[in-house]
Amino acid sequence: MATTDGADPGEVVVDRDGRAGLIVLNRPKALNALTHGMVRRIAAALDAWEYDDSVATVVVTGAGERGLCAGGDIVAIHRAATGGDRRATEEFWRDEYRLNARIARYPKPYVAVMDGIVMGGGVGISAHGSVRIVTERTRIAMPETGIGFVPDVGGTYLLSLAPGELGTHLALTAGSVGAGDALLCGLADHFVPAVRLPALLDDLAELSVHDALARHVADPPPAPLAGQRGWIDDCYGADTVEETVERLAAAGVPEAGEAAGRIAANSPTAVKVALAALRRARGLGPLEAVLDQEYRTSCAALATPDLPEGIRAQVIDKDRRPHWEPATLAAVPDKEIERHFLSLGERELGLAAPAPLERW
Numbered sequence: 593m594a595t596t597d598g599a600d601p602g603e604v605v606v607d608r609d610g611r612a613g614l615i616v617l618n619r620p621k622a623l624n625a626l627t628h629g630m631v632r633r634i635a636a637a638l639d640a641w642e643y644d645d646s647v648a649t650v651v652v653t654g655a656g657e658r659g660l661c662a663g664g665d666i667v668a669i670h671r672a673a674t675g676g677d678r679r680a681t682e683e684f685w686r687d688e689y690r691l692n693a694r695i696a697r698y699p700k701p702y703v704a705v706m707d708g709i710v711m712g713g714g715v716g717i718s719a720h721g722s723v724r725i726v727t728e729r730t731r732i733a734m735p736e737t738g739i740g741f742v743p744d745v746g747g748t749y750l751l752s753l754a755p756g757e758l759g760t761h762l763a764l765t766a767g768s769v770g771a772g773d774a775l776l777c778g779l780a781d782h783f784v785p786a787v788r789l790p791a792l793l794d795d796l797a798e799l800s801v802h803d804a805l806a807r808h809v810a811d812p813p814p815a816p817l818a819g820q821r822g823w824i825d826d827c828y829g830a831d832t833v834e835e836t837v838e839r840l841a842a843a844g845v846p847e848a849g850e851a852a853g854r855i856a857a858n859s860p861t862a863v864k865v866a867l868a869a870l871r872r873a874r875g876l877g878p879l880e881a882v883l884d885q886e887y888r889t890s891c892a893a894l895a896t897p898d899l900p901e902g903i904r905a906q907v908i909d910k911d912r913r914p915h916w917e918p919a920t921l922a923a924v925p926d927k928e929i930e931r932h933f934l935s936l937g938e939r940e941l942g943l944a945a946p947a948p949l950e951r952w
Contacts, residue, residue: 604633605655610797611648613641620656626664626713628684634717635691638698650698651796652718653705659731660705663712666739666903673893673900685744685890686941688713689883692746693943696720696879701801705793706730706774707786716745719779720879723801726771727786728813732779733768739906740859740898740916742866742889742932749882752873754778756821757828763866764833765854772815783812823848833863834921859898859914860921865889865932872933880943885933887941892932 617624654660672681704718751759795804827839840852905914
């Protein structure tokens with residue numbers, strides 16, 4: 593998620609270096625959190641470069657040493673969810689999700705350097721790219737269920753495509769992964785040691801992406817989740833979150849017990865909606881259709897008590913003790929889950945092309 597206010601032009605540095613168009617997220621003190629204005633500036637750069645033959649490659653990086661992008665300023669979302677301008681937030685999401693789809697379909701190589709922290713909206717502007725690079729410092733997460741929200745920016749699309757139930761595990765626990773697991777889960781393509789990034793960027797200015805990568809790609813670190821696929825696929829293959837938690841608690845594996853505890857600490861409503869969203873995403877087809885669904889779940893979340901409460905507990909007061917409503921999985925009514933998937937009518941995102949009319 594991200595703020596809905598405008599951006600100072602310096603918050604996204606758009607530049608050229610040889611044959612590469614450079615997009616640098618430039619809010620290092622805020623861990624390069626996205627604003628609405630930043631999304632628009634990125635979209636404008638992609639528009640300008642699409643038919644510019646002098647630009648062969650787009651490269652996206654983040655300023656500072658901490659990460660590419662930690663998502664967004666969720667304090668602004670808190671204001672919208674507690675009586676502020678919800679329509680402005682919905683408009684931000686509309687532009688952000690359209691940008692996510694644009695990145696996925698961009699006709700030129702889109703190289704995302706996913707160094708350091710990459711969360712939420714940061715995943716949206718990187719993991720849909722055609723070339724996704726991780727380093728030993730990478731930590732990727734979709735942490736939404738921990739603040740009463742549901743993975744968005746195409747997150748449910750990406751996680752639904754991960755092998756087995758790895759994506760479900762990450763979504764319900766709001767967990768993070770390093771480089772090896774990011775590659776395993778299909779969230780990244782190449783591992784490049786952080787020390788080689790400056791040289792890689794120099795080469796991308798002069799060489800094809802293939803030739804530049806050939807100079808710097810290295811063997812990735814291990815993927816811890818690969819050895820845990822047995823209990824993950826079994827436990828998260830359950831039909832409900834309640835049964836999943838029961839299986840995790842009974843698995844007799846320390847990591848499974850820890851996962852059960854993390855799920856129990858997250859918003860009961862959010863984890864139930866997240867599971868439903870992931871399962872539905874598997875049958876929706878293209879990214880655009882999943883983004884349409886995510887727009888519905890995101891807008892619905894603005895009307896829940898858990899979203900502002902989760903942000904309060906994690907970001908504002910930082911007491912890490914959210915009071916969820918309802919407080920238990922069993923108390924979440926089915927109608928509340930279904931509410932998140934209801935059509936928004938004229939407010940639909942509408943990215944997915946409608947089905948063609950049949951001829952009689």
